[in-house]
Amino acid sequence: MEDKAEIEKYIHDFILNRPHVFILGAGATIAAIPNGDRNGLKCSVMNNFLEELDLSHILSGVELKTTSTNLEDIYSELDTMSEYSSVKDELENKIIQKFSQYELPDQPTIYDYLILSLRSKDYIFTFNWDDLLIQAYNRVCHFTNDLPQLVFLHGNIGVGICGECGAIQAYRNSHCYKCDNKSLHRPKLLFPVKKKNYNLDPYISNAWNGFLEIIKNASILTVFGYSAPKTDVEAIKAMKTAFSSTFRRYDQIEIIDVKPESELLDTWDDFIQPTNYHVKTYNNLFDSFVGEFPRRSIEGYYKRLYSGWWGQSSLRLKSCNALDELKDLLSPLIQNEYKKNFNVI
Template sequence: MENKAEIEKYIHDFILNRPHVFILGAGATIAAIPNGDKNGLRCSVMNNFLEELDLLDILSGVKLNTKSRNLEDIYSELDTIPEYTSIKYELENRIIQKFSQYVLPEQPTIYDYLILSLRSKDYIFTFNWDDLLIQAYNRVCRITNDLPQLVFLHGNIGVGICNECHAIQSYRNIRCYKCGATSLHLPKLLFPVKKKNYNSDPYISTAWNGLLEIIKNASILTIFGYSAPKTDIEAIEAMKTAFSSTFRRYDQIEIIDVKPESELLDTWSDFIQPTNFHVSTYTTLFDSIIGEFPRRSVEGYYKRNFCDWWGQSTLTLKKCADFKGLKELIRPVIYNEIQGNYDVI
């Protein structure tokens, strides 16, 4: 490039024209309903999953070699024993029934704040089976329809696929919105650890291909409550390869988790290094970059780090007692968007 102006324009376009990408794990859902859902139901991580969700009776009389209390380890062994096929299917069905009971509290949750703080150019990829993210989307879309894309990497009890035309939609639909068929199915939720063949399910395969393509081009990657378990090691390797395949020195990684910072930095070191160690860790979404710049995260990151700006946003994410308050809080940036103005305010 010939001059400073050209270089500055290149950096400007390179950063601002790319998305903010979130990857969610079970910790994100736990943060969304820390005191339980509307009816007091609590979520669980894979370890001790059956105990915490009161599903241990399924394994009554079942003899397993594994001593692990991790759901995926238990499912993987069941999958290898033909006489336990009915138990395996019962486990899958009970998980669907259990997660179908979850209802968001009436007040705004972390998921409501998260979705509303991103735009349609951004993405949320989640490993979670519960449909609380979808419930939150259906609430905040009454405030604006310029919301991020949601992608479910392990399937989801709220995602339906038409058996006739294969259109993806809400599993709660009585008829397919596209062809009118009345038969929908869920994408596969559980895979044996030793043969996690995501390509065996068309929806899951498409979701993963989308993730690997999108994270190549993310300006900001935020990992929220995802522990990178050993059972996902092949998938994480694919993510790492995709993320590090492009120039990342201008990009940012955030990790939102309650674990010690040293542990988080060690877990995600292969992602952090390509960004020249542009990484921040937080224990809450409100302290992250979308907390400081809701709906302007990439713009705020660029302005602060590449424009010698030492100021602060006049609109930051705050806890609201109800959706009326949340709508009022976010109204100034949405008004500006209607005018075509995406500047930090």
């Protein structure tokens, strides 16, 4: 029989050497700008998307069979009718124009808190088209370069791809940082949900391949404002297969959403089962593991669940009025990281 110390070390290494993975849906962006962006613009979920963002006129004269107000349902039907190919193009162009207007407010948003609460071993995968996450990254990266990796599963208006060397970068760049080419293009944004062929776009294909590998190895998987729509059949099927294909008894699921807990547990049951129902639901980010243990979520999870520790973190996320205040709050953790000290404070 293995020595007890060896078993404990195995569990310790197994948990701490793996990432904290966030999956973001439209609910996360809504939480980031609940009162609108810098100019009062608000975001919307897929249901009633066109109406809420004042884009319904695009479908003027289009005869649809679906009665759904979900943008992805509408696009899926348009995709089956060649006579509406120009409408599809206009729809994507209008979405780009609309989301290009969004600007973060000056005060810290949920995206600022989230990015600064994770480290480079962690990942944020998002389904959102807006570039508010990128904007937040660009303004907090001056506090530390040890920040999570961002991946955009449905493309993003802020992502640019070089037409020459294929380097991925900010679309706002005037030229490629790698080869100086001035031809940048965005990955595709809209796919028909019932037959999402992500292989048609190299960036999206690579993003999904990486995502499905990473979620196999997450110690904590946090779903934030993503409803796992039943219409997104291919995506959900792939996620379920990847997540359930590995040993997960030591892993944790978190769900951050305003929906009732019973509804959330039912929606994500296929993901919760493999963890032996290690699941917590929250209404906001501050109550989650990164709220209690910013930049130390995996370490805090291990200490709380496997080391018999009943204490409280002395450094929690809290609402800040300015970015410099948020920087000062997390400064002790960041300073310790320079010394290779990742212990919970």
